[in-house]
Amino acid sequence: MQGSASSWDNGDRGQDEHPPSDAIATSRDLADALPPPPAAAAPPVVVAHAEATATFAEAEYDGYFLYARNEMVEGYEPEYLRTLLKSLLGIAVMLKRTLVLPEALCRCRDMVNLTDCEGEPAPYFDCPLRVALDGAAWKATKLVPAIKPPRFLAGPPSKLPEVVRCSHLRVLLPDGMDDSEISFALRQYSTVRWLEISSASKAFCGWDTRMPGNAERMRSFTAESNKLVGVAGKGPVSLFECTHYRGGTGEVLQFTNLGCNEKHLVSAAHERLPASIRERPKGTDIMVTFATGSVATMASNWVATVRKAGVAEVLIGALDQSMMDVCEKDGIPCILIEGGEITKQLAQRSAGNVRSDPKLYPKMSVLKVGFYNELLSFGYNVWACDADAVFVNDPRAMMREYPWDQADIAIATDCIDVPSDNRYPLLHCDFNTGLVYMRSRPEVIEFTERWRETIANAKETRIRDQAAFNMMTKLRPLEPLKSKDGKTVPRLFSCSNGGDGKIKIGVLPLSRYLNGHTFFVQHAHTLPKAEPPLSVHMTYQFAEGSSFAHGKRQRLREAGLWLVDDDAYYNGKYLALSDAAATLAVEPMGPNVDSRDAVKKHLAEQRHRINQLRPLLGIAKALGRALILPRMLCYCDFMWKEMQNCRVGGAESMRLPFDCPMDHVLDTPKWFENELGVGVREPSFLKNLAAARPAFAANVTSSIAKVSLRMTPLNDEGVIAALKPHEDARIIELSDARGTFCGFKDAATNGLFERETKVMLHYHRTPFCMMEGSNNAPLFSQCCSPRKPGDKFFPCVNGFDPPDALPACK
Numbered sequence: 001m002q003g004s005a006s007s008w009d010n011g012d013r014g015q016d017e018h019p020p021s022d023a024i025a026t027s028r029d030l031a032d033a034l035p036p037p038p039a040a041a042a043p044p045v046v047v048a049h050a051e052a053t054a055t056f057a058e059a060e061y062d063g064y065f066l067y068a069r070n071e072m073v074e075g076y077e078p079e080y081l082r083t084l085l086k087s088l089l090g091i092a093v094m095l096k097r098t099l100v101l102p103e104a105l106c107r108c109r110d111m112v113n114l115t116d117c118e119g120e121p122a123p124y125f126d127c128p129l130r131v132a133l134d135g136a137a138w139k140a141t142k143l144v145p146a147i148k149p150p151r152f153l154a155g156p157p158s159k160l161p162e163v164v165r166c167s168h169l170r171v172l173l174p175d176g177m178d179d180s181e182i183s184f185a186l187r188q189y190s191t192v193r194w195l196e197i198s199s200a201s202k203a204f205c206g207w208d209t210r211m212p213g214n215a216e217r218m219r220s221f222t223a224e225s226n227k228l229v230g231v232a233g234k235g236p237v238s239l240f241e242c243t244h245y246r247g248g249t250g251e252v253l254q255f256t257n258l259g260c261n262e263k264h265l266v267s268a269a270h271e272r273l274p275a276s277i278r279e280r281p282k283g284t285d286i287m288v289t290f291a292t293g294s295v296a297t298m299a300s301n302w303v304a305t306v307r308k309a310g311v312a313e314v315l316i317g318a319l320d321q322s323m324m325d326v327c328e329k330d331g332i333p334c335i336l337i338e339g340g341e342i343t344k345q346l347a348q349r350s351a352g353n354v355r356s357d358p359k360l361y362p363k364m365s366v367l368k369v370g371f372y373n374e375l376l377s378f379g380y381n382v383w384a385c386d387a388d389a390v391f392v393n394d395p396r397a398m399m400r401e402y403p404w405d406q407a408d409i410a411i412a413t414d415c416i417d418v419p420s421d422n423r424y425p426l427l428h429c430d431f432n433t434g435l436v437y438m439r440s441r442p443e444v445i446e447f448t449e450r451w452r453e454t455i456a457n458a459k460e461t462r463i464r465d466q467a468a469f470n471m472m473t474k475l476r477p478l479e480p481l482k483s484k485d486g487k488t489v490p491r492l493f494s495c496s497n498g499g500d501g502k503i504k505i506g507v508l509p510l511s512r513y514l515n516g517h518t519f520f521v522q523h524a525h526t527l528p529k530a531e532p533p534l535s536v537h538m539t540y541q542f543a544e545g546s547s548f549a550h551g552k553r554q555r556l557r558e559a560g561l562w563l564v565d566d567d568a569y570y571n572g573k574y575l576a577l578s579d580a581a582a583t584l585a586v587e588p589m590g591p592n593v594d595s596r597d598a599v600k601k602h603l604a605e606q607r608h609r610i611n612q613l614r615p616l617l618g619i620a621k622a623l624g625r626a627l628i629l630p631r632m633l634c635y636c637d638f639m640w641k642e643m644q645n646c647r648v649g650g651a652e653s654m655r656l657p658f659d660c661p662m663d664h665v666l667d668t669p670k671w672f673e674n675e676l677g678v679g680v681r682e683p684s685f686l687k688n689l690a691a692a693r694p695a696f697a698a699n700v701t702s703s704i705a706k707v708s709l710r711m712t713p714l715n716d717e718g719v720i721a722a723l724k725p726h727e728d729a730r731i732i733e734l735s736d737a738r739g740t741f742c743g744f745k746d747a748a749t750n751g752l753f754e755r756e757t758k759v760m761l762h763y764h765r766t767p768f769c770m771m772e773g774s775n776n777a778p779l780f781s782q783c784c785s786p787r788k789p790g791d792k793f794f795p796c797v798n799g800f801d802p803p804d805a806l807p808a809c810k
Helices: 078-095 135-140 179-185 214-229 293-308 321-330 341-348 361-377 418-423 442-456 465-473 516-520 550-558 595-623 668-672 685-692 694-701 716-726 747-761
Strands: 065-068 098-100 108-110 115-117 168-172 194-198 204-206 254-257 285-291 314-318 334-336 381-385 389-391 409-413 431-438 479-482 488-496 502-507 535-537 574-577 626-628 704-707 731-734 741-743
Touching (some): 078 194, 078 204, 135 214, 204 214, 293 321, 293 389, 314 321, 431 465, 465 488, 516 535, 516 550, 550 668, 574 595, 595 716, 595 731, 595 741, 595 747
Parallel strands (some): 285 381, 409 502, 574 626, 574 731
Antiparallel strands (some): 389 535, 409 431, 488 502
16 A cells, blocks of 8 residues: 555544534433444454555545644554543543554654654554554454554644644643543644644543542443554553543643644834834833733832833833823823734723733733833833733842843732741742743744744633743743752742743742732731832732722722822822720731631621621711721631631741731722712722822821710711711711611612612622541542532631611611
């Protein structure tokens, strides 16, 4: 058959003509996949090729193929090869793909082209085998849709049809994934023609037999696959052990586009840069963020914090004309990033906040990273920041000192364990690309170009700049960087550049580059001997509104880091509550407190809080005053996962109670997106006033009327009359608000008040999930209920309740 089309046959099953509408099998689909299809369907035919030069008809490549990356396992032990085949068979069944047998089966010295082989080709396998498989069993099997020999994809890619060659992706999956987990992880890869799996021998663990029907599916698969991978005198091989950590979901850990790469050009031409940037010499550190007009206020605040920290070289990469217009009006250096079709889509979008557009938002990352690449190519070093990663102090001097002057890139992490990170950089968390420093070096320019293309070619919408960065840099384990004299360079590592090269990456210290947990929950910057923070990133927050990032803004206000409020915000009349009434008696919680006890205290504090806030809102509305929120204490952290001692893992040493951000205890967007008409100020408003508007501070803080209302409840008219003697005071501070307000005389106004405050004060939030009382459930168990029948789980306590009804007016 030399020089002729291969007689390997896909079978007349229609599978390879077009991808199925649901190309990935769910557990229910497998009822059709196992037991085998009807006997009328022709089995795949396996015919040995006498020579390595045998070719395949182009029509044979009209399919969707599953392939195992050649891992170059030393010796290619038969047990490894049999396990690899068994795992591949299971994945092929799950994905309904044609299985291309792995080249590792072939006893050849040249494993790329499958030449220089030892021995005669085994019948049905097209090459001499390293393990004695039963060719007749493989010829007869109906387990998978179709099978191709190892030579089918071997050799130079140029010999393959373009439709296959250009649709080639390599993915790495977590070890030990079951049917539902692997289906979920690969749900967006169904259109990939050549799907290559790394570490395929460990990827698939079988069907989750705890689910209905899966025990029979697993028995059927095991019986048939054992025939195929069986070897005389050897027992059956087992699949990798199931972990079940992911609960029916899972994510691809790494992906590499090995197909045809079309460059995604992003332009921010040097001649279009603002003069304040364009005229700076090469080697200048430029502080950079990016924004659409929908988040212009956040970007303007970022600029204000950078300038307050003492940095003049700031630049906004504008993603639309709306942002450019704001920059021109406010005198902020900006440049419009041009990215072809993505730029057009941004200009035509209908959604206000681009985050609410799940298809368009990920594409912004291509522009973002392309913009960094442009600036680096001009010779500038880039501090690349999200607009919610604000600066408290100037970080540039640090990058000029040892060891940071050795780094190509320095980046923050999502870790929260400050004491551990002080001892040694934590690498198990994601690098956070919301704050990354890049030096203008050839290897960094090459890296950002590859970074841009990785995002652009991703099949999954979740793979934006951060996910792609982590996939690239953690393609191989990070290695501590060594100096010329062999000493370890502190906090610096040698890591993958996403290809065959390496870059030097520095892991920024958590104690100086704080995030939403370390700053607003742990208050790590207030600990004894804490160094001054350099930046704060608004991560770990829970209040993304439909029209604005209210939770982030509120946190920045609470910290005195929101610098763009106008004079009217600080120069009005206000209603406040005394410190004594703001909280219950403070009760410190030790490091070993039982979460159940801490939650009880937390919920009692919450009930006290909302029963103060409801009358305060009514009185503030009646008087036409803004409400200064009272101090808010938390006796338990707020997290989407299990906690022990009411502290999440990594924050075991944090203090309880703590002054908590508004989004931990109140549904923050509801306080800014309602019809009540009451302005809100942060609990630290008076402190911030002195720093932000010292000219106003004396007038406001020197005009405080401290009042005790009689406990007989008053309506709005009664409140106005009772407080009329203090109407000129800039601040009216009530000693206690409970039981003082009964509603509005006007029925319509009262109905609106009842409705709006009930929504504002009833927080439908994630339950408290605790390890205590779980009967030693293992880590990664599910919160609140078993993931699968028989699983242990972490018990939950729900909160919060709605506010009490107002007292009746007398």
